[in-house]
Amino acid sequence: MEGRKISVSPRPCSGRRVVAKKRPRLDGFVNSVKKLQRREISSKRDRAFSMSNAQERFRNMRLMQEYDTHDPKGHCSLVLPFLMKRTKVIEIVAARDIVFALAHSGVCAAFSRETNERICFLNVSPDEVIRSLFYNKNNDSLITVSVYASDNFSSLKCRSTRIEYIRRGKPDAGFALFESESLKWPGFVEFDDVNGKVLTYSAQDSIYKVFDLKNYTMLYSISDEHVQEIKISPGIMLLIFARASGHVPLKILSIEDGTVLKSFNHLLHRNKKVDFIEQFNEKLLVKQENENLQIFDVRNAELTEVCRTEFMTPSAFIFLYENQLFLTFRDRTVAVWNFRGELVTSFEDHLLWHPDCNTNNIYITSDQDLIISYCKAESEDHWMEGNAGSINISNILTGKCLAKIDVNSGWPTINECGSNNGGLKKRTHSRMRSTVSEALEDITALFYDEERNEIYTGNRHGLVHVWSN
Template sequence: MVLPFLRKRSKIIEIVAARDIVFALAQSGVCAAFSRETNQRICFLNVTADEVIRSLFYNKNNDSLITVSVYASDNFSSLKCRSTRIEYIRRGQPDAGFALFESESLKWPGFVEFDDVNGKVLTYSAQDSIYKVFDLKNYTMLYSISDRNVQEIKISPGIMLLIFTKVGGHVPLKILSIEDGTVLKSFSHLLHRNKKVDFIEQFNEKLLVKQENENLQILDVRNAELTEVSKNEFMTPSAFIFLYENQLFLTFRNRTVAVWNFRGELVTSFEDHLLWHPDCNTNNIYITSDQDLIISYCKADSDDPLSEGNGSINISNILTGKCLAKIRASNSFPVEEQCSCSVKCGCSSKTQSNASRIRSRVAEALEDITALFYDEERNEIYTGNRYGLVHVWSN
């Protein structure tokens, strides 16, 4: 690797598991693949010496990993996507993949978004203001949307919401079929003229609209029925997670998590789930596929004598808010540890090489976790920290 920052240890920002392989992406742009069978690093996914990987997506439709990268040779200006089958990575052949969406110009503020629920990919070319929808199974382009007045697109199961440029006291909206782009409904929503729009979100037939210092509005687009939630009860969150299985949604604000229904009622407040990071990095949060559990890196108990400077991994029931289990510094079991550095690091006495299997204390492993993933098949939690180490918590 020729770029100096790729050779330096940096914090883990994303972890993805597929089959028996754990992928760890560092902030520097280095991505390493580890085998859970041998507990050894298999390979790096950076195919060229100037590649900086920005994000990962496991495509379960064809058992492949998609990497989204930028390159020094391009002044890091354009996103490039590559699909590599898991079997090739297992053999240590990350260069056996192929490029995706080569016809698209994904220069900033262009983007690519992977929609696992609908099995679609959305790209946006800022150069010509064109959105395109691709099939996630075979990457065939399905249709395009060309309208310079489209400000944002929100994706829900089966549909897309197009949010257009605000006109006077209202915002034009369209609901499209995600499958073929057919317009299902066109309408406008009245706004307070001089108030900033905090968010507009779509969940099935429900439209959520919040303006600065105003009540939350929940509009049923089928019958125009409007529900309002007091601005004192519902304050603008920093992030949402929609729970499609349970017809609920999670909000994150000031380290706290809450569960709401679409009648505007607070369903759950968590008894012991104060998040460690104030900015709600969703890479530190995992929702199980049944959408009944949330696993997060949280503030540790103040009565834990070993918790100073460390957090805990809390597992809570989403519907009841009860804390079911936690991993904290006072636990005494050992954990396995892997280093994601691109060179033999010798960064600390406990790390002997860049692919060594070593042991560390739980308190050390719980220090400043920056990424978390739960492998539901293996019943294991993987965490990465600011030292560039990946830890395996196995039952």
Template sequence: MEGRRKSASPRPCSGRRVFAKKRPRPDAYVNTFNKLLRREISSNPHPAYSVSNGHEKFRNMRLVMEYDTHDPKGHSPEALHFLMRRTKVMEIVAARDIVFALAHSGVCAAFSRETNKRICFLNVSPDEVIRSLFYNKNNDSLITVSVYGSDNFSSLKCRSTKIEYIRRAKPDAGFPLFESETLKWPGFVEFDDVNGKVLTYSAQDSIYKVFDLKNYNMLYSISDRRVNEIKISPGIMLLIFERDSGHVPLKILSIEDGKVLKTFKHLLHRNKKVDFIEQFNEKLLVKQEHENLQILDVRNAEIMEVSRTAFMTPSAFIFLYENQLFLTFKDRNVAVWNFRGELVTSFDDHLLWHPDCNTNNIYITSDQDLIISYCKAESEDQWMEGNAGSIHISNILTGKCLAKINASNGTPKVDCPSSSSKVDRSSSSSISHMTSTVAQALEDITALFYDEDRNEIYTGNKNGLVHVWSN
């Protein structure tokens, strides 16, 4: 599992770590899976119950509400010009009956599911561009990561705001985090929900620091200019050093205190680039260009190889710690593997809409039994109808599709506002009337989130609209 990283330019990008400037990286896919990779793990229910319960929970999902993130009148006249534009929804987070929607422009709006009105915008200054959101369940707060025009969008700034303050429309009641850190390129901040930690990297002095996510106290620092990358797993961190010609030095550290648990080297083929190095508990996955996948057990140094024709380099991973499995994403397809290099599951009727494995359009439940994805529609007729896709809910262990939300079965409930009604612009907070049909709501979905407490799916599209699907 990876942490949250994004670049700190006026435009957000997909990724888990928040970087201090948008710049392409050859291994960028390693950290692409935003929102999915840091959720707390709980025990899985019996598979048969999971399938039955999943079908019942999702089979009557309907379009029930629409919110709009765009309101140029709701911003200060001094706001940056691109904050006033209507742009696509990039990220959705829900907490305590509040839905947060981050637009590509850097505007973030909070909506109440109780009143179905917009509560406020989270941008507290006219030149603030919000790049990422993180809900800290340890203290019931929302962390925003932003860049500012006054700083030429060059440094990341973090702020923590209690959910209760946001509920009262007081987003400026938060406080800054990590003020001692200079987070300029290639610096970053990474939030690790599984271990309850925050990792920062200050490129200015080449120091990594680990903070406690509960109280933001610094725990320890790592100062070594040879460190090329850090990967985080439950309980441990993997330090990947600059490679030598025939090997790559590695260290495993305790995430709690930074103590070195193991130091070793992994042999590499000379003059061949490393596609990826991933850590999963005691397993290390190493893949070089045009070579077999190597699965190393760091406890006894045993290596298992998987043919490069059977396992081709994916564009992204999701590790399922509870099930000792991992997902791979490649060419719009999803597959499940075990750590013997065996294909466990192929998904039925599950062709992802986005070819770039857009993580914002995928949600893995905390029990790691279901995957909710934005997919291509199953019929050619529906595919042609308004270019609408469909939302698929599939069982990860069996690959079976349990339910779908598409243009034919997602009809709005009769007690919802008419889809032909116009948005009421007389009040900046009253933006809950639906202007979209179901087919339109399923077009060009750019963000997806599932609220497991309310059993609701939230989707955002290229027009800056957020739609609520519920049964």
């Protein structure tokens, strides 16, 4: 899939990469495979909830509110016709009781969970197309990455806006970031919340630069036209150079100052395509076409191989750093592996709805204990027909399905609307356009707010639904 190349999902303690486009494209903005392959998730030291508590936390989740990202009358300053069309929600981010929903068209709306009203649109220029969102917890701000019609949609522009300004309905109170960088195709910007860094690449002069995510000051640069890819792990960066005939040159750098920690060559089978090369702390994962998976320890050169019939190349995977595990996604199924090449967990009742492993429909909690996904709905003896799926919450270490939101999840009563938080007191059923079944159809984005214990989903109609207990 062409379009936005994203290495990390927009989730708490994660990073993301967005690549400038060569020409405008109104479809296929999300490269979900790359997005999942590079996703990085940090963990709290202690797990806050046991399995039973997790079941209780999600047991009574029901449809409680609906927001609409489409309102051309409310944003009449837009000059691009496609921005005024109703399109699917491709990304949801929540911060400080504000829900941000980005539509495929490039329009981004902010909604208040306190008043249940739309606060504002984040498009501050009439020709702005927002491509990506990133919540920077270091300074409580939202970073938007956009392209503009005046620039033929070819160059990325970043803007930081404090959440407090957005809450006041002043999205134009932000300031531009990385103005000195030329982020034209195939340049990119990557936000790495794990290390608190930003990586930019200027294709014009083949220079990578690393910035501090706290104050956006430049720390150091890497200038080498032979670098093919940079991949980030906690504390380090892996530089992958142009492949030689029988090996690929690699360097491991300190992410803090760019110091070279190790340089080495990894041997490859000649004339075999490389499926992926990934770095996970001291472990290097290399998979070539029709070959075994190699897990190489860069500290002691110890090599572990996993038979290609046991570990078939996944379409995507997610690293769980402090658990020393990784998830693989293949044919709508999820599995958990350790770095000895052993299968740890297979998931029950967790057949993903989307075959492309779209990470917008997957959320992993910061404790790395739960995975929340949009799945195929299952009856007692077969997969249910129809367009309504289910939101499944499963334990990562056991694979057990702890709870799910499906068509049997009830509506709140009028009393329940008034007995929840103040933002729900004014809501009546007449303000809800969708039934539970309709809200579970064609979900295109999913986000779990761990502080509020609420799940937000977006669908192809541009509607955002709040699920809460």
